[in-house]
Amino acid sequence: MWAIGRLRSSLRREIWGYGLTAPAAVLTVLATVAIIAFLTWKGLSLFFVHKVPLSNVFSTAWHPERPAAEGGPQVGILNFLYGSIVVSTLATLISTPFGIAVAVFISEIAPKVGQRVLQPVIELLAGIPSVVYGYIGLSVLVPFIRNHLGGTGFSLLAGVLVLSVMILPTIASVATDSLRSLSHILRETAYALGATRWQMIRLVLLPAARTGILTGVVLALARAFGEALAVQMVIGNIPNSPTSLLIPIITLTSGITMYMGNTVQGSLWNDALWFMGLILLITSFFFIILVRYVGKWGVAK
Amino acid sequence: MTAHFKDRLATLAFWLAAGVVVAVLAFLLGYIMFHGFKVIDWKFLTSEPETIKAGGGIGPNIFNSFYLLFLSLIIVVPLGVLAGIYLSEYAKENALTRSIRLSIETLASLPSIVVGLFGLLLFVTALGLGYSLLAGALALTIINLPLMVRITEEALRTVPQDLREASLSLGATKWQTIYKVVLPTALPGLLTGIILASGRILGEAAALIFTAGLTTPRLNFSQWDITSPTCPWNPLRPGETLAVHIWKVNSEAIIPDVRRVADGSSAVLVIIVLLFNFLARWLARRASFRLTGQ
Numbered sequence: 001m002w003a004i005g006r007l008r009s010s011l012r013r014e015i016w017g018y019g020l021t022a023p024a025a026v027l028t029v030l031a032t033v034a035i036i037a038f039l040t041w042k043g044l045s046l047f048f049v050h051k052v053p054l055s056n057v058f059s060t061a062w063h064p065e066r067p068a069a070e071g072g073p074q075v076g077i078l079n080f081l082y083g084s085i086v087v088s089t090l091a092t093l094i095s096t097p098f099g100i101a102v103a104v105f106i107s108e109i110a111p112k113v114g115q116r117v118l119q120p121v122i123e124l125l126a127g128i129p130s131v132v133y134g135y136i137g138l139s140v141l142v143p144f145i146r147n148h149l150g151g152t153g154f155s156l157l158a159g160v161l162v163l164s165v166m167i168l169p170t171i172a173s174v175a176t177d178s179l180r181s182l183s184h185i186l187r188e189t190a191y192a193l194g195a196t197r198w199q200m201i202r203l204v205l206l207p208a209a210r211t212g213i214l215t216g217v218v219l220a221l222a223r224a225f226g227e228a229l230a231v232q233m234v235i236g237n238i239p240n241s242p243t244s245l246l247i248p249i250i251t252l253t254s255g256i257t258m259y260m261g262n263t264v265q266g267s268l269w270n271d272a273l274w275f276m277g278l279i280l281l282i283t284s285f286f287f288i289i290l291v292r293y294v295g296k297w298g299v300a301k
Numbered sequence: 302m303t304a305h306f307k308d309r310l311a312t313l314a315f316w317l318a319a320g321v322v323v324a325v326l327a328f329l330l331g332y333i334m335f336h337g338f339k340v341i342d343w344k345f346l347t348s349e350p351e352t353i354k355a356g357g358g359i360g361p362n363i364f365n366s367f368y369l370l371f372l373s374l375i376i377v378v379p380l381g382v383l384a385g386i387y388l389s390e391y392a393k394e395n396a397l398t399r400s401i402r403l404s405i406e407t408l409a410s411l412p413s414i415v416v417g418l419f420g421l422l423l424f425v426t427a428l429g430l431g432y433s434l435l436a437g438a439l440a441l442t443i444i445n446l447p448l449m450v451r452i453t454e455e456a457l458r459t460v461p462q463d464l465r466e467a468s469l470s471l472g473a474t475k476w477q478t479i480y481k482v483v484l485p486t487a488l489p490g491l492l493t494g495i496i497l498a499s500g501r502i503l504g505e506a507a508a509l510i511f512t513a514g515l516t517t518p519r520l521n522f523s524q525w526d527i528t529s530p531t532c533p534w535n536p537l538r539p540g541e542t543l544a545v546h547i548w549k550v551n552s553e554a555i556i557p558d559v560r561r562v563a564d565g566s567s568a569v570l571v572i573i574v575l576l577f578n579f580l581a582r583w584l585a586r587r588a589s590f591r592l593t594g595q
Contacts, residue, residue, distance in 0.1 A: 017476030021387035024380050025401045028450070031443055032404035035411070035419045042422055101318035109315045118319055121326045127574050128329065129504025131547045132567045136329060138551055139560070165325060172322075196308035219410075226412025228507040229548050253414050253507075260418070260511060265426075277418045284410050291410075 036281070043278025046075070046271045057275065062239040064269035075272035079239040081279065083251040086242040087156060087231065088224035091163035096217055098164075099171025103213075104201055106172075107179040119176075126169035134233035137162040142234055150246055154236030157245040162230050167220035174219060178212020179205060214294045222287035226280060228253035252276045330571070337568020340561050346569070349519070350546065355558040359566050361517045364533060365434070365540035366573075369513060370502050372438035372536060373445065378495060380442070381449020388450065389457040390479055409447035416443050417508035425512055432539040437513025444508060445498050452494030456487040489588030493581045500577035504570065506544035514539035515549055543570050 046052050052075060059076030066072025102122065106114030137158055146153030186208060190200035206213070236248020237258050250258075256273050263270040348358030384401075392398040420440035430436040460483050468478040484491075516539050521531040530538050541549065547566045550559050 014474055014476055017386075017474075017479060018391060021383045021391055024383035025387040025392070025450075026397075027380060028384060028408060028446060029400050029404045031446070032407050034423065035408075035415070035443075038419055038422045039415070098318055098322060101315055102322055105315045105319040109312060110319075114319075117323065121323050123578065124330075124575065125322075125326055127500055127504075127578050129506070129544050129570055129574060131504070131506045131544050132333065132571055135547055135551060135563055135567050136332060139563070140332065165329075168322065196304050198308040198311035199304060201311070222410060226414065228412065228414040229510075233548070233551055253412065256414060256418070257507070257510065260421075261515070274418070277415060280412055280415050284412060284415070285407070288406060288410055 039274070039278050039281050042271075042274045043281075044275070046268075046275045049266075050268050050271060052268070052272075057272070060239075060241060064272060073268055075268065077252075077272065077276055077279070079241055080250055080252045080255050080276060083156075083235070083242055083249040084225055084253065087159045087163060087235065087249070087251055088221055090156075090160040091167060091224045092217060092221045094160065094164040095168045095171055095220060099168050099216065099220070100175050100206070100213060102168075102172040103175035103179050104205075106176050108197065108201055108205065122169045122172050125165065126173070130166060130227060130230040131233075133162050133166050134230035137230065137234040145246070152236065152248065154234060154248045155246045156235060156242050156249050159231050159235035159249070159251075160245070162234055163224045163227060166227065166230060167224050170220040170223055171213075171216040174216030175209065175213045178209040178216075181212070182208050211294060211297065215291055218287060218290050218294060222284060225283060225287070226253065228257050232257045252280055256280075333564075333568050333571050336564040337571075340565035341568060345565050350517075350562070351556055353555060355556060355561075357556060357558075357562060359543060359546060359562070359569065361520050361533075362541055362543045362546045362566070363569065364520070365513075365517060366503055366542040366544070368533070369434055369437055369441070369509075369540060369542055370499055372434055373441035373502060374495070374499065376438060377442045377445045377449050377498075381446055382453045382491065384446070385450045385453020385457065386479060386484075389454045390475070390483070405447040405450055408443060409451075411444075412507075413444055413505060414507040416440055417511040419443070420508060420512040430537065432512065432514030432516075433537045434513055434540045435536040437509045437540070437542075438536070440508045440512040441502055441505060444505065445502060448498050448501075449494070452498065453487075453491060456490030456494065457483060459490060460486045489584060493585045493588060496577055496581040496584065500574045500581070503542075503577070504544050504574055506542070506548050509542055509545050510548070513542065513545070515541050515545065515553070517541045543573075 046057065047054075057075055058078060059074065060078045061074040061076040062079060063072045063074040066074065102118060106118050141158045141161055142153035142155075144153070145151065145155055145158055149157070182205060186204050187200060190204045195203065231251055232254035235251065235254060237250045237254050238248040239250045239255075240247050242249045256276055259269065260273050263273065345358045346363065347360040348356075349361060350359060351357030388398070388401065392401070417440060420436055420443075424430050424436035424439050425432060428436075464482055464486060465478055468482040469475070473481065518530050518538055520533045521529075522533055524532040525534075526532055527535050528537075529535060532538070543566055547563055547570065550556065550562050550566070556562065
């Protein structure tokens with residue numbers, strides 16, 4: 001009897017273990033499905049409720065407030081999309097060499113200085129909230145650009161510089177991890193063949209770590225693409241095509257930030273913003289797939 | 302140019318790049334602290350923000366930030382820890398586990414503004430919570446759930462397998478082993494992760510603009526009726542956090558002393574985040590000492 005009682009109580013405990021933990025894990029799936037469903041439904045109302053033709057949406061004419069008599073309203077989102085793509089790509093281009101250099105410095109050049117100084121610095125950079133980056137950009141970078149380079153200062157350039165500092169920690173930490181995980185045999189073999197440290201880094205370590213480094217770059221690009229407030233504070237938020245570094249532009253995220261609270265729910269203007277939200281969601285899936293693809297590409301070689 | 306000379310040149314370039322990064326951080330911190338310390342005093346830290354006049358403080362915003370942090374932690378920590386336990390101790394390699402991992406990866410890479418939009422749709426509008434601290438806490442939960450799960454999985458993985466086997470061989474069930482042996486051993490690692498996540502939660506703003514809102518009612522700290530809109534603890538009232546306040550004064554506010562308020566608020570926010578980071582580091586060092594004795 002005692003044994004059966006014991007068995008029963010341990011069974012009950014096992015059910016507790018499963019019954020508590022599995023639903024919590026399944027909840028993450030439900031949350032993801034809910035986000036996709038809600039944003040798709042709301043994002044597509046631009047087409048289903050307002051019957052806006054695709055040619056209107058995928059144009060650069062953004063006049064959501066213009067009455068029908070004057071040929072409106074026009075909700076062309078292309079300038080928002082261009083803005084997001086250009087600002088995040090340029091920021092990643094600036095940030096990548098610095099991120100890789102920092103990673104090499106920490107793992108190969110001066111590990112002691114790297115781990116005592118540079119690694120905490122990277123962690124602190126990652127910890128500074130994005131609104132603070134935006135504010136410093138607004139109070140230092142924007143006036144500097146206005147006084148020395150021209151324009152109002154609110155510009156693509158300001159957005160690029162702010163973002164490139166913000167995403168540096170992402171590239172640097174992922175690249176550091178992947179360099180650290182490389183076998184010591186690689187280094188010793190290269191040295192044994194008479195390579196200098198730079199040759200060893202350039203010809204052996206960086207190619208061997210390229211999967212990890214590329215993953216870091218894609219993650220940083222994704223972060224830059226999705227960043228909202230820091231960008232909104234410095235780029236000017238005017239729907240221009242990004243043809244010069246010094247003109248104010250707008251991005252998907254900054255447009256949503258600017259207008260979402262000030263437009264009437266269910267209006268055409270408002271639903272155009274929800275469509276931009278849907279594009280952000282789709283883009284983030286694209287980056288997830290890209291990261292997976294890059295990962296596999298490394299394993300296959 | 303000899304290979305040796307190129308090597309020297311490259312080394313110099315790496316030192317330069319590292320120096321630039323350190324200089325950027327030093328400038329950022331120096332700038333924030335220098336301008337912030339001129340502003341911060343007791344009155345600034347405790348008084349109400351102003352909407353039109355100069356001289357506003359950030360008292361309610363600091364309170365909102367910490368209260369929102371607390372609200373989101375009491376939701377996300379149990380959920381994240383349980384889901385993490387499932388993945389590290391129970392999950393088998395099957396379709397369900399794969400979809401859970403894919404979902405976590407998806408949630409982790411969503412831009413926070415997208416989560417804010419979802420919060421606006423579901424929590425604020427559909428569930429009728431309105432712009433409220435609860436809606437904000439739920440949005441923050443979605444943002445931090447993947448992080449919490451990963452922290453838990455990682456902390457549990459550092460627990461030696463011997464401990465589990467010893468516990469099981471003494472006749473304990475799996476669940477007993479988990480909550481009496483594995484979890485307590487992993488606790489310092491878990492705490493470190495939670496504190497790090499907290500620093501992130503305090504700095505989050507994009508998701509909160511659409512959920513917790515841009516306003517705070519006049520708070521009355523002697524009001525203990527939790528349903529009253531002036532009660533600070535009412536989770537259904539709107540609440541503007543410190544991070545959101547920094548954004549709002551810069552882009553929407555019409556107070557004449559925007560610079561002063563933004564300087565002070567940024568410095569306070571950065572100091573809080575840094576303190577959380579240091580606390581997490583200190584705890585991590587103690588935790589590894591406890592586990593390895595070194």
